[in-house]
Amino acid sequence: GDSVTQTEGPVTVSESESLIINCTYSATSIAYPNLFWYVRYPGEGLQLLLKVITAGQKGSSRGFEATYNKETTSFHLQKASVQESDSAVYYCALGEDTGANTGKLTFGHGTILRVHP
Amino acid sequence: GPKVLQIPSHQIIDMGQMVTLNCDPVSNHLYFYWYKQILGQQMEFLVNFYNGKVMEKSKLFKDQFSVERPDGSYFTLKIQPTALEDSAVYFCASSFPGGRQNTLYFGAGTRLSVL
Numbered sequence: 489g490d491s492v493t494q495t496e497g498p499v500t501v502s503e504s505e506s507l508i509i510n511c512t513y514s515a516t517s518i519a520y521p522n523l524f525w526y527v528r529y530p531g532e533g534l535q536l537l538l539k540v541i542t543a544g545q546k547g548s549s550r551g552f553e554a555t556y557n558k559e560t561t562s563f564h565l566q567k568a569s570v571q572e573s574d575s576a577v578y579y580c581a582l583g584e585d586t587g588a589n590t591g592k593l594t595f596g597h598g599t600i601l602r603v604h605p
Numbered sequence: 606g607p608k609v610l611q612i613p614s615h616q617i618i619d620m621g622q623m624v625t626l627n628c629d630p631v632s633n634h635l636y637f638y639w640y641k642q643i644l645g646q647q648m649e650f651l652v653n654f655y656n657g658k659v660m661e662k663s664k665l666f667k668d669q670f671s672v673e674r675p676d677g678s679y680f681t682l683k684i685q686p687t688a689l690e691d692s693a694v695y696f697c698a699s700s701f702p703g704g705r706q707n708t709l710y711f712g713a714g715t716r717l718s719v720l
Binding site for chain 2: 534594597
């Protein structure tokens, strides 16, 4: 089946440092997967951070970016300079582009990010 | 931004009893979903629901599970009877139709503890 593997946390960085959270995927049942990063802040539900539906494209939001690399089956999340408010749990996910709203996503385990001031 | 509310945040129940998990989706959303996350594991898709019907369900969606959204109120997940392996965090999500792979909005989850 489909699977997503991401950096095992927690990841601890200092404010203003750079960040990379790795994500690789295996889409055995989906020909053209769409890729997502979701984030969960303490006490809140998952929020979509960014999504990319076309291989080779880059998505960006709130200073985060990720490039859909079909050759390496990767979708790493990067940020040049993190802030304390970025402390959260980050989830990489893939979904099928069927044109229908199935909402059927395959998630990674999530990576806890702690940013120290 | 839009909020999905899940009530309560934690529910404790004895094995064999019935439990109903409630979800208040975003008001104009038409698609609804439940996901399950066992401690230490990934979130996994359970079911999606549209126009009063289940569209797709995973193998995790056992016969003891049912979903409904009567009269446009709460979207509910009912488990009857509960089993120990049903202990998990259940996440509700909703979305508005349109576009490719529409954006899901998730609630904060209900932690279900079956004793």
